[in-house]
Amino acid sequence: MATPASQQRTRLTDLATQAGVSTATVSRVLNGKPGVSPAARQAVLEALDLLGYERPERLRMRSQGLVGLVVPELTNPVFPLFAQVVESILAENGYTPLLCAQEAGGTTEDQYVEVLLDHKVDGIVFISGLHADTTADLARYHALRSQNIPLVLVNGHAEEIDAPSISCDDVAALDLAFRHLVQLGHRRIGLAIGPDRFTPTQRKVRGFLDAYARHLGEGEAEDHVVTTLFTVEGGQVAAAELIESGHTAIICGSDLMALGAVRAARQRGLSVPDDISVVGYDDSPLIAFTDPPLTTVRQPVRSMSQSAVSALISQIAGQPAPRSEMLFLPELVVRGSTSVAPSS
Amino acid sequence: MATPASQQRTRLTDLATQAGVSTATVSRVLNGKPGVSPAARQAVLEALDLLGYERPERLRMRSQGLVGLVVPELTNPVFPLFAQVVESILAENGYTPLLCAQEAGGTTEDQYVEVLLDHKVDGIVFISGLHADTTADLARYHALRSQNIPLVLVNGHAEEIDAPSISCDDVAALDLAFRHLVQLGHRRIGLAIGPDRFTPTQRKVRGFLDAYARHLGEGEAEDHVVTTLFTVEGGQVAAAELIESGHTAIICGSDLMALGAVRAARQRGLSVPDDISVVGYDDSPLIAFTDPPLTTVRQPVRSMSQSAVSALISQIAGQPAPRSEMLFLPELVVRGSTSVAPSS
Numbered sequence: 114m115a116t117p118a119s120q121q122r123t124r125l126t127d128l129a130t131q132a133g134v135s136t137a138t139v140s141r142v143l144n145g146k147p148g149v150s151p152a153a154r155q156a157v158l159e160a161l162d163l164l165g166y167e168r169p170e171r172l173r174m175r176s177q178g179l180v181g182l183v184v185p186e187l188t189n190p191v192f193p194l195f196a197q198v199v200e201s202i203l204a205e206n207g208y209t210p211l212l213c214a215q216e217a218g219g220t221t222e223d224q225y226v227e228v229l230l231d232h233k234v235d236g237i238v239f240i241s242g243l244h245a246d247t248t249a250d251l252a253r254y255h256a257l258r259s260q261n262i263p264l265v266l267v268n269g270h271a272e273e274i275d276a277p278s279i280s281c282d283d284v285a286a287l288d289l290a291f292r293h294l295v296q297l298g299h300r301r302i303g304l305a306i307g308p309d310r311f312t313p314t315q316r317k318v319r320g321f322l323d324a325y326a327r328h329l330g331e332g333e334a335e336d337h338v339v340t341t342l343f344t345v346e347g348g349q350v351a352a353a354e355l356i357e358s359g360h361t362a363i364i365c366g367s368d369l370m371a372l373g374a375v376r377a378a379r380q381r382g383l384s385v386p387d388d389i390s391v392v393g394y395d396d397s398p399l400i401a402f403t404d405p406p407l408t409t410v411r412q413p414v415r416s417m418s419q420s421a422v423s424a425l426i427s428q429i430a431g432q433p434a435p436r437s438e439m440l441f442l443p444e445l446v447v448r449g450s451t452s453v454a455p456s457s
Numbered sequence: 458m459a460t461p462a463s464q465q466r467t468r469l470t471d472l473a474t475q476a477g478v479s480t481a482t483v484s485r486v487l488n489g490k491p492g493v494s495p496a497a498r499q500a501v502l503e504a505l506d507l508l509g510y511e512r513p514e515r516l517r518m519r520s521q522g523l524v525g526l527v528v529p530e531l532t533n534p535v536f537p538l539f540a541q542v543v544e545s546i547l548a549e550n551g552y553t554p555l556l557c558a559q560e561a562g563g564t565t566e567d568q569y570v571e572v573l574l575d576h577k578v579d580g581i582v583f584i585s586g587l588h589a590d591t592t593a594d595l596a597r598y599h600a601l602r603s604q605n606i607p608l609v610l611v612n613g614h615a616e617e618i619d620a621p622s623i624s625c626d627d628v629a630a631l632d633l634a635f636r637h638l639v640q641l642g643h644r645r646i647g648l649a650i651g652p653d654r655f656t657p658t659q660r661k662v663r664g665f666l667d668a669y670a671r672h673l674g675e676g677e678a679e680d681h682v683v684t685t686l687f688t689v690e691g692g693q694v695a696a697a698e699l700i701e702s703g704h705t706a707i708i709c710g711s712d713l714m715a716l717g718a719v720r721a722a723r724q725r726g727l728s729v730p731d732d733i734s735v736v737g738y739d740d741s742p743l744i745a746f747t748d749p750p751l752t753t754v755r756q757p758v759r760s761m762s763q764s765a766v767s768a769l770i771s772q773i774a775g776q777p778a779p780r781s782e783m784l785f786l787p788e789l790v791v792r793g794s795t796s797v798a799p800s801s
Contacts, residue, residue: 159562163686165652167593168565179572187537188742197531197560204563209572212556216541218503219548221512228523228553232576249511308509342507372746398532402716404748 124166131160143169155205177207180425181229181237183222187214189343189369190397191412195240195267198418206426208235223253236263236425241313245269248310263428265421269312270438277424281412282440283313287320288327289445290364290392290410295328298454299362299390302329305351305374306366307343314340317366317394341370348373352391356381361389361454368393368400371407375450386452396446405449413441468510475504487513499549521551522579524769527569529585531558533687533713534741535756539584539611542762550770552579567597580607580769585657589613592654607772609765613656614782621768625756626784627657631664632671633789634708634736634754639672642798643706643734646673649695649718650710651687658684661710661738685714692717696735700725705733705798712737712744715751719794730796740790749793757785 129136134153141149142157149157161168180203184192192214200210211234213225222243229237237257243249244266254274257264264276271278287304294302304321306314318338325334339354341347348370352363356377365371371393378389385391385405393400393409400407420441424434473480478497485493486501493501505512524547528536536558544554555578557569566587573581581601587593588610598618601608608620615622631648638646648665650658662682669678683698685691692714696707700721709715715737722733729735729749737744737753744751764785768778 155562162559162561162563162565165590165654167587167590187531187541190534190537190743193531193534193537193558196558200558201560201563204560209564209568211572212558214537214540214544214554214556215506216545216548217506218499219506219545220553221506224553228555243511246509246511310509372743375746399534399716399743399747402719402748403743403746404750406748 127164128157128160128166131164132156145169178209178235178429179229179232180208180210181213181225181234182210182240183213183215183225183237183242184240185215185222185242187216189367189395190399191368191395191414192240194398194414195418198414199238199240199422202418202422206422208426226253226257230260230262234262235429236265238265238267238421238425239269240267241269241311242266244271244274245312246310247312247315263425263434265425265428265434267417267421271312275436277421277428277434277436278438279417279421279424280313280438280440281417281443283316284320284323285440286394286410286443287317287364288324289443290394291321291324291328293408293445293447293451294362294364294390294392297362297390297451300329300454301337301360302362302364303337303339303355303358303360304364304366305339305341305348305355305370307341307347307370309340314366321364343367343370345369345373345376349377352377352389353380356383356389362392362451363389364392364394366394368395368397368407368409370394371409371450372403375403375405386450388455390451390454392445392451401448408448408451409446410443411446412443417441471508472501472504472510475508476500489513522553522773523573523576524552524554525557525569525573525578525581526554527557527559527566527581527583527586529559529566531560533711533739534743535712535739535758536584538742538758539762542758543582543584543766546762546766550766552770570597570601574601574604574606578606579773580609582609582611582765582769583613584611585613585655586610588615588618589656590654591656591659607769607778609769609772609778611761611765615656619780621765621772621778621780622782623761623765623768624657624782624784625761625787627660628664628667629784630738630754630787631661631708632668633787634738635665635668635672637752637789637791637795638706638708638734638736641706641734641795644673644798645681645704646706646708647681647683647699647702647704648708648710649683649685649692649699649714651685651691651714653684658710665708687711687714689713689717689720693721696721696733697724700727700733706736706795707733708736708738710738712739712741712751712753714738715753715794716747719747719749730794732799734795734798736789736795745792752792752795753790754787755790756787761785 125136128139203210258275266278339351341351352374374391393407396411428434469480472483547554602619610622666678683695685695696718718735737751740755
């Protein structure tokens, strides 16, 4: 179908504006001409997609192969975020990502892995998978490695598995959150966290206990840790218990738990942050729009994903990948859910 | 590894509480004994997953086959929601879902479909795919049908494609939102919407114009429609324009746009809902936690997903699937972003 010249011009202009390049560059990319930097080419592709135009046939690349990406669920918005970022980096590298998202009662990690193997994936990235569960049998991962399947493990280091491992530094995260609350004058600080058989939970608890000892002296720090589930309801239950026992500040194991903690405070007629300060974990998408906007510890999702994909691609290329865990530093994003401790 | 009897008991009790069944039922399910209803069995499986226990080997089913699930992106939280619900229903029916999530500059719908075909999927569910883009070439879908691949199209009916089609009733949605605002006394009502080449956009615009004529009489209803993108930034730009031209209420094409509209109002020192009322669309997860909690039109995601999977499975079984579009009625969820029109 021929496009009138005027429409063609509008489209070039739109694309150039969106991509931040000249119309000449857009035209070169669309016509497959040389002399365009990879960054400009990628910007034009993104602009085509963002504005919803179809890519011309000649801009399509043949996939280098399949990579499985296993995430535990999509309810916590940090997992769709990881999925989207890892997928786009895989695609930039010519791999087609297949996202395996679990849900309670649905397809399990093992079932997904079986399917991925049946379909000869080139490698698998596990995000918060069973490798993070200290009670899970690691034989499943040893079996994959003995078949020479390249793996990368994100957020849940298991020393025994022969694979690169990438995590957000949970101990550092807890120290960031704790220090922020102490500086605001809080002394009754609690931790609301999910099941303790997961490595990230154990590390966050350790970080909390370390920070407690460092900032508030010895004491019975364990009394300030309440273990429930990593959900809104889990946060609500844990926070209720911490508020009842006189805490003025609650650090949560996930942003969802933090939203539950805000709800628990309000149910008791308390204000966040005037009466109770709440810190989340993840900095999930949209969390800046909550009431109040959540102070939270941001996982560096993009750099973690970049390293995960690099480590996987090295292995696929037959190069050795680092075996020691790569720890990524989180940052504290201060918004409206934390404030100075109430003077009691 | 043997588990001590006391731990075993705790686990049975936990599972029974979570699943809402007796410990005897949990035990029957875990040991593969008969005499348990499918619903109770599913509840126990979900409890195992929710509490993070591994499923015993004997509870694993062999997959019946693969189904591709193509979504346009994961940034708008309604897409992870659709993905999660469709996946769990597929899994309950024995199918393994492979989620193909696009991102600007990443793997395209056509590339995903190629991979799915290479891997002999049993069928494909397209959610807001190119079928919803009136400028896209439908030959790609005709080609799939001529290869006898069962398809289901969600939210973007294209009469010409030989496949069942399932949509949220956009015209009804706009009437719900419009009527709510008129009842609150608003007369200057605008629509902030994404690109108009998509069927759902065209239908929402039609719904808006119909509602305008019905509730406010003829006039230049088109002047109250601003077209940008379905993103936070898109909503912000469109809302700024509508606010400048004196509107007191803005209906948005997505919840993300609505968050942008709230931001645009606040940038002008206006309050939502005291000065400007905002209605979203989708009722995405977490949207109830925003500031203010968003009044929005909820897509019936679960029943739409249920019908999509049924229609796909019928086709896989060689039964004819309905060819007429199934329209699902949305509902208006009134929260804190709408209020009575300001007296000018």
